[in-house]
Amino acid sequence: MxxxxxxxxxxxxxxxxxxxxxxxxxxxxxxxxxxxxxxxxxxNPQVLYNNEKCLHCETCVHTCPKGAIKMEDGLIRIDHKTCDHCMECVKACPGKALTQEGxxxxxxxxxxxxxxxxxxxxxxxxxxxxxxxxxxxxxxxxxxxxxxxxxxxxxxxxxxxxxxxxxxxxxxxxxxxxxxxxxxxxxxxxxxxxxxxxxxxxxxxxxxxxxxxxxxxxxxxxxxxxxxxxxxxxxxxxxxxxxxxxxxxxxxxxxxxxxxxxxxxxxxxxxxxxxxxxxxxxxxxxxxxxxxxxxxx
The missing domain is CATH 3.20.20.70 (Aldolase class I)
Structure with missing residues (x-):
């Protein structure tokens, strides 16, 4: 269980x-x-984004297999409806700006x-x-x-x-x-x-x-x-x-x-x-x- x-x-x-x-x-x-x-x-588990830690390297954008992450106006935007909670972006983020909740x-x-x-x-x-x-x-x-x-x-x-x-x-x-x-x-x-x-x-x-x-x-x-x-x-x-x-x-x-x-x-x-x-x-x-x-x- x-x-x-x-x-x-x-x-x-x-x-x-x-x-x-x-x-x-x-x-x-x-x-x-x-x-x-x-x-x-x-x-479901979620991805949290801390802009203050973000390196704006767009590693997460390129890592996400579902294309649920985009860079808009200098900020990371996560489409939580598209995200399937694989957490590949969290693992790849070099600045630890993305964290897993749940x-x-x-x-x-x-x-x-x-x-x-x-x-x-x-x-x-x-x-x-x-x-x-x-x-x-x-x-x-x-x-x-x-x-x-x-x-x-x-x-x-x-x-x-x-x-x-x-x-x-x-x-x-x-x-x-x-x-x-x-x-x-x-x-x-x-x-x-x-x-x-x-x-x-x-x-x-x-x-x-x-x-x-x-x-x-x-x-x-x-x-x-x-x-x-x-x-x-x-x-x-x-x-x-x-x-x-x-x-x-x-x-x-x-x-x-x-x-x-x-x-x-x-x-x-x-x-x-x-x-x-x-x-x-x-x-x-x-x-x-x-x-x-x-x-x-």
Missing amino acids: EGIIFNIQKFSIHDGPGIRTTVFFKGCPLRCEWCANPESQAV EIKTVEEVVDICMQDIDFYEESNGGVTLSGGEAMVQYDFMMALVHALKEKGIHLAIETTGIVDHEKFKKAAPLFDLLLFDVKQADPMKHKKGTHVTNEVIQKNFKWAIEQGLNVLPRIPVIPGFNETLEDAKELATCIKEAGAKDVQLLPFHQFGENKYKLLGKDYKLHEVEALHPEDLVDYQNEFIKCGLNCFF
Whole structure:
């Protein structure tokens, strides 16, 4: 069983309890305009281009067997629809301006990497967190990995958008010790405007998980122009309270992923938007507290 992983981050402390290893899966059904990991959206491996390292030698242009690379206005342009991910251009690039994002790994390879830090998990009550992208996009690979890690007695968490077929979600969700569940908008149309999908399936899976008594922590990325108003906060608080959750975590908007859009040759619509900090969201937080929720950053 093989899957496509774009990062395995050790010693994570923000993706669940204790010291953890976070495994980042490629592939996501959402297209959030603020996405901090735009390289995670496509399932396939991708080629990233760093113009600052480029020697403009056009070696990649001549190397690509599909003719997917061209030099235009002094910049390398990659046609990702034509590219078949052979990575010959990455191997040939003398300036290391081209890099590969995402690589094929077996379940055994991922488990071996995770098990290297078993001592840290045991000492800190940590474990492994699956993230992305959306790990459930690669459903069969994810399930095989989950079962392999469960056999090792590892605490498992998942950062999930919740947008997966409900029957599949019902099989997968109970296997996790913690579901870090993104809740972005209460209004379906506003949700679609910012993420390109509506939230009916997300809300259905979210409510089901809580009804089953699973350990679910809703987390809200607070994004200017999308869900940062007090009215948004009130609607989200009501939605989360009615679903039966007791806690909620706020994730203030940041700009950590901005440079990745440039490397992917993508436009980033929020590049002039200022980052948010907890002190900016005191009134926002209070809307959840007034609703009887334990709201924290």
